[in-house]
Amino acid sequence: MAQKRADMIVETRGKLIKAAREAFAAKGYADSSMDELTAEAGLTRGALYHHFGGKKGLLEAVIAQIDGEMIERLSVIINEASTTWEGFIDESIAYIEMALEPEFQRIVLLDGPAVLGDPAGWSSQNACMQSTQRSLQKLIDEGTVHVVDAEAMSRLIMGSLLGASLWIANADDPQSASRKAVESFVTLASGLLLDSGKKGGVKKS
Structure with a gap:
């Protein structure tokens, strides 16, 4: 029963x-x-x-479902990458480019913040931040990137990715904004590399 x-x-x-x-x-x-x-x-x-x-609680549940699917997609991208660095870059680019998907854009990036407040406090952002922190710590342990505080850097990275996603969702030309965000993020992230010549994992949009 x-x-x-x-x-x-x-x-x-x-x-x-x-x-x-x-x-x-x-x-x-x-x-x-x-x-x-x-x-x-x-x-x-x-x-x-x-x-x-109520309706607000239903929106929270819908966003939680979409975010859960997003995290699964990003995990697949990380696991399919040939190196930790490529996984880190590919995951980040995929996160940015999801802002172009109509459902994700409208529900998560436009209505979500308007109704539920700052996305930085959502549980999904914590999950993404933890994933980024794990990747960074692995990159540090491998000697691929400079030794930094993994938690602090993860928060900075997730802040930039979230900011880029919100910018894209609200842009007059989301496609153009997405391309600019991806290019700028790769340049920014490459500053972490000990060997600045390594810029693998960059996908052409």
Whole structure:
């Protein structure tokens, strides 16, 4: 009985998140009606309030789902790289370029900060920062980059990546902004290298 109830909760939450994600991506948070969301999911407003506390809580759940998928994608990129440095650069570039994806741009980078506040405090940013810190520490241990405080540098790097993503999402020409951000980040990050001639892992957009 307990397992059946748990399965029902997961199913109900899943239906609401799916309906909200589709609506937020298509219409934006402000123009998405809770009545339409719940009707699309075949549920009631009461179910939405019970599981998420309201529309804002539902947005948080949608962003958490998207961010979870983002972290998985970045992990694959790191694991597929031939060197730690290439993985670090490729992961960072991929993070920047995600700002061009319509769903990610609208829900996470435009509506998210407007409704939930500074993304720097979101749990997903902490997860990305920890991943960056692990990569940096490995690069330091390998003797690839200068010895720096890995946590401090990770926070600086994530701050620059997040800032670039928000700039791209709000730019009049996101494609141009993305290219400039990628080029500038690679130049910035290359300053960490002990051998400044190594600039592998740069993908041409």
